[in-house]
Amino acid sequence: METYQEVFSSLLFSPIVGFVGSALLLLLLKFVIRKPELYQAPVPGRAPPWWIRGLLVLTCDGQKGMGLIMLILIGILPGVFAVNLAQTPEGFRALDTNARKTMAMLDLAGNGKEMDNRAAIEELSAFLKTTGKFTENIFPALATMDRDIVNRLNGKKGFTHVPIEQRSALRSDLYLVSESLNKLNKLGKLDPEQKAVLTEFRSNLKPATDYIPVWVKIAVAFSLGFGTMIGWKRIVVTVGEKIGKSHLTYAQGACAELVAMSTISAADQMGLPVSTTHVLSSGVAGTTAANRSGLQAATLRNILLAWVLTLPACVLLGAATFAAALFVIFNVLD
Numbered sequence: 001m002e003t004y005q006e007v008f009s010s011l012l013f014s015p016i017v018g019f020v021g022s023a024l025l026l027l028l029l030k031f032v033i034r035k036p037e038l039y040q041a042p043v044p045g046r047a048p049p050w051w052i053r054g055l056l057v058l059t060c061d062g063q064k065g066m067g068l069i070m071l072i073l074i075g076i077l078p079g080v081f082a083v084n085l086a087q088t089p090e091g092f093r094a095l096d097t098n099a100r101k102t103m104a105m106l107d108l109a110g111n112g113k114e115m116d117n118r119a120a121i122e123e124l125s126a127f128l129k130t131t132g133k134f135t136e137n138i139f140p141a142l143a144t145m146d147r148d149i150v151n152r153l154n155g156k157k158g159f160t161h162v163p164i165e166q167r168s169a170l171r172s173d174l175y176l177v178s179e180s181l182n183k184l185n186k187l188g189k190l191d192p193e194q195k196a197v198l199t200e201f202r203s204n205l206k207p208a209t210d211y212i213p214v215w216v217k218i219a220v221a222f223s224l225g226f227g228t229m230i231g232w233k234r235i236v237v238t239v240g241e242k243i244g245k246s247h248l249t250y251a252q253g254a255c256a257e258l259v260a261m262s263t264i265s266a267a268d269q270m271g272l273p274v275s276t277t278h279v280l281s282s283g284v285a286g287t288t289a290a291n292r293s294g295l296q297a298a299t300l301r302n303i304l305l306a307w308v309l310t311l312p313a314c315v316l317l318g319a320a321t322f323a324a325a326l327f328v329i330f331n332v333l334d
Contacts, residue, residue: 010272015282022283023290041247079164110139120144244288256283
């Protein structure tokens, strides 16, 4: 239940943050920067100021696209994308060294208790759930997974030397240990010495799994750019003209983009799910309210209905697709 509450709470409150934050930022901007052209509707045929265009580029969000592509690549080609094959030799050596030092500390913290890999994975998987609690088996489980990492890295000079068939399992070990250490730190279960050693180890773990190849970033950037060039009119008309009763100004757009970027970045750091579209649309509505431009109730009602219906529709479609796949597997292909 706590997991669902966390998801729904973040999805509910993030648009409120976008609305209030954008409204306050616009009011602050009006007080600090007194340039009338920033608060007027764009002149048709005239290009926006260079800094506005630069701001749009800097605040453009491609996280979902990059995340989905990486998820697909890791699922289809785990031998190539499960771990960062481009990690530097220095980073790999630091990971190996700190893994060994951490293993000794975790063995001591767990009083030398031994667990098999399967039990350790189950223990840490349960611990990482929102409702997961710290137990006396967490340190032994971490020591077991850390020992598995050390064994897989032993004698290797880089991830390219790890056998292809082992890379997927290695990624799972690295992820479980990294996220478990992060949660232990948040729960305050580490003494200062443990925290220092384990924090350094986690800083070595993240580059091994939390990476995105340059070509994926470029592909997503081009996709967003070309997609906007082709379908820009629907987006611009809805967001720029139909949320408020007057055309969106440069200042309104800048404030909404900055608050959306900040909200999404903060949510990413805290591991909370938010919708870019929800936050940005709410931000535009907030700036419109602060600008006293008037809001179009029909557009807001349609946006709200889309927000409310999206989640249950996706749940039903996902369940139906999964059920259909199971039916085919067990009744047609069997």
